[in-house]
Amino acid sequence: MSVPAATPDRLARFAVSKRRRRTDRFARGMLLAATLIALVPLVLIVYYLLKKGLGAWSVNFFTTDPTGSTFFGGSSIGGIKSAILGTIEMVAVASAIAIPIGLGVALWLVEYGRPTWFAHTVRFFVDVLTGVPSIVFGLFIYIALILGTGSSYAGIKGSLALSLLMLPVVIRSAEVILQLVPGALRESALALGAPRWRVIFRVVLPTALTGMLTGVLLAVARAAGETAPLLFTAGHTNKTNFDLSQFMNSLPYQIYNDVTSPTTAVVNRAWGAALTLVTMILILNLIARLVARRTRLA
Amino acid sequence: MSPEAQPIGGAEEAPERMLQPNQPPSSAGGARAGVRITGDSSAPAAAAPHTVVKVGPEIRLEGLRAFYGSAEQVKGIDLRFPANQVTAIIGPSGCGKSTMVRCINRMHEEIPGARAKGRVLLDDQDVYGTGVDVIAVRRAVGMVFQKPNPFPTMSIFDNVAAGLRLTAKGRGELQHRVENALRGAGLWDEVSDRLSSPGVGLSGGQQQRMCIARSLAVDPEVLLMDEPCSALDPIATLKIEELIEQLKQRITIVIVTHNMQQAARVADRTAFMLAGELVEVGPTDEIFTKPSDSRTEEYVTGKFG
Numbered sequence A: 001m002s003v004p005a006a007t008p009d010r011l012a013r014f015a016v017s018k019r020r021r022r023t024d025r026f027a028r029g030m031l032l033a034a035t036l037i038a039l040v041p042l043v044l045i046v047y048y049l050l051k052k053g054l055g056a057w058s059v060n061f062f063t064t065d066p067t068g069s070t071f072f073g074g075s076s077i078g079g080i081k082s083a084i085l086g087t088i089e090m091v092a093v094a095s096a097i098a099i100p101i102g103l104g105v106a107l108w109l110v111e112y113g114r115p116t117w118f119a120h121t122v123r124f125f126v127d128v129l130t131g132v133p134s135i136v137f138g139l140f141i142y143i144a145l146i147l148g149t150g151s152s153y154a155g156i157k158g159s160l161a162l163s164l165l166m167l168p169v170v171i172r173s174a175e176v177i178l179q180l181v182p183g184a185l186r187e188s189a190l191a192l193g194a195p196r197w198r199v200i201f202r203v204v205l206p207t208a209l210t211g212m213l214t215g216v217l218l219a220v221a222r223a224a225g226e227t228a229p230l231l232f233t234a235g236h237t238n239k240t241n242f243d244l245s246q247f248m249n250s251l252p253y254q255i256y257n258d259v260t261s262p263t264t265a266v267v268n269r270a271w272g273a274a275l276t277l278v279t280m281i282l283i284l285n286l287i288a289r290l291v292a293r294r295t296r297l298a
Numbered sequence B: 001m002s003p004e005a006q007p008i009g010g011a012e013e014a015p016e017r018m019l020q021p022n023q024p025p026s027s028a029g030g031a032r033a034g035v036r037i038t039g040d041s042s043a044p045a046a047a048a049p050h051t052v053v054k055v056g057p058e059i060r061l062e063g064l065r066a067f068y069g070s071a072e073q074v075k076g077i078d079l080r081f082p083a084n085q086v087t088a089i090i091g092p093s094g095c096g097k098s099t100m101v102r103c104i105n106r107m108h109e110e111i112p113g114a115r116a117k118g119r120v121l122l123d124d125q126d127v128y129g130t131g132v133d134v135i136a137v138r139r140a141v142g143m144v145f146q147k148p149n150p151f152p153t154m155s156i157f158d159n160v161a162a163g164l165r166l167t168a169k170g171r172g173e174l175q176h177r178v179e180n181a182l183r184g185a186g187l188w189d190e191v192s193d194r195l196s197s198p199g200v201g202l203s204g205g206q207q208q209r210m211c212i213a214r215s216l217a218v219d220p221e222v223l224l225m226d227e228p229c230s231a232l233d234p235i236a237t238l239k240i241e242e243l244i245e246q247l248k249q250r251i252t253i254v255i256v257t258h259n260m261q262q263a264a265r266v267a268d269r270t271a272f273m274l275a276g277e278l279v280e281v282g283p284t285d286e287i288f289t290k291p292s293d294s295r296t297e298e299y300v301t302g303k304f305g
Helices: A018-056 A059-063 A081-112 A117-131 A134-147 A155-180 A183-191 A196-224 A251-259 A264-295 B014-019 B025-042 B097-104 B134-140 B156-166 B174-184 B204-217 B234-247 B260-266 B284-289 B294-300
Strands: B059-068 B071-081 B086-090 B114-122 B141-144 B222-226 B252-256 B269-274 B277-283
Touching (some): A018 A264, A059 A264, A081 A117, A081 A251, A134 A155, A155 A196, A183 A196, A196 A264, A196 B156, A251 A264, B059 B097, B071 B269, B086 B097, B086 B260, B097 B252, B134 B141, B141 B204, B156 B204, B174 B234, B204 B222, B204 B234, B260 B284, B269 B294, B277 B284, B277 B294, B284 B294
Parallel strands (some): B086 B269, B141 B222
Antiparallel strands (some): B059 B114
């Protein structure tokens, strides 16, 4: 490549062409546009949630059960107490089932089973499960535990459906995080003469804790927001109920019910319930992050 | 070289005990270690942490072969590492130095598909023998890796104590042992006022010395160092080399290095490896000044590799 003899600028030979500059600007513009487009629905969701949801909030809203009446406006339709408590209880039970099992599976896959054909098979099925529509989990529980046993809806069956839904999410996210823990850490702990299980509990898990927490929260949030698995597993009731063997109300179900109502006040209650659900998940997130920060040194 | 004769007396029964899986470690190990540690700490730290001489074991490799799947990386090596000496392993990248060293504390088998054949004797105990507990082998044979790898969630203190906690050994005198290990690694004066700050906050050289302290805290008899200075600057390297010089008073050291000056500085004996085979081993002077094999000469004079 010949350099023009009279180049005033020593760097002229290395100059970036106009066309490249234009392409670069264009590509950057497209990326920014994509980001902005993605933000639009997000912002709108938050905006409408706050606008419509806050209007429905009141002390009564949180402290009374829905009355089931849709013919009178105002407070006579009741609040969403049973739905909040039902969601908390069912999701808590589902988490208690899915999180330990899920983390256990992920640990086994990463720390022990890694190259075996069985691990590959498990991983494959977990991937399949991740893609299964949530209503299928509900159907499965319905067929197995309600039709199969000839019994009726119950909170625990809703929990089981939710835990099935959470399981692949917990496994997959924890597995990815565990794989990120540098092998050098495991090696140096093993080289100190530590038994494998102790390496896992003292070195691998603490290192991966924050990341795993994020995955777990994702699963909890997803379960808390699902209606489909609860439709024909937990049933629906207006009353506050702590008994897992009985019908149980939940926020998503309540929203689903209310939003189809012709009465404005009831539809507004759905907005309030939706805002409540989002707020609950937000609070859970914040708490978990604080806990994680405290337990992590680095 | 007199140390070659040393191990027979003192270390005879030591590895035996270390390698028995069913021995209660708390009483016997604790008491024994306690004595030595006390001896250590009573000596002025900077002056001579090696005033108490402990005799490390001699290591012998007999027909050692190591595989990754079907690929043979170490092709039948017979080699002796005399007790309380520093033996350097040199050779071009990929010649099997690290693999060979990792066979000594049985870390090689942690890699999926990897296996080793042959014998690795600590004095007369085969670490691959039947009934030998892998964990005991690794407690007896410590290891320092190429890159400093502090546990990211732990403080300096916890990092050094990790070996003790992870192996549930000597919980009682943790404070003491951590201090001694840090002194032994020449790091105490630099970190004694911030033991509770994160280990990852130290500089690279300090991190590596912390990792050495972590290995020393479990009181091993052998220390394997796999290119311990390759990620460090010359000053940090110098500190670690000084440390090696002191440590060999009480343990047997094997150091893998790419740096031939380093081998010349720290090693009593040097082994040259090529393509999974041992080409030559001998006193470091001889290897560097009058090697008997032409390939060794070419390598140490920089004609290849």
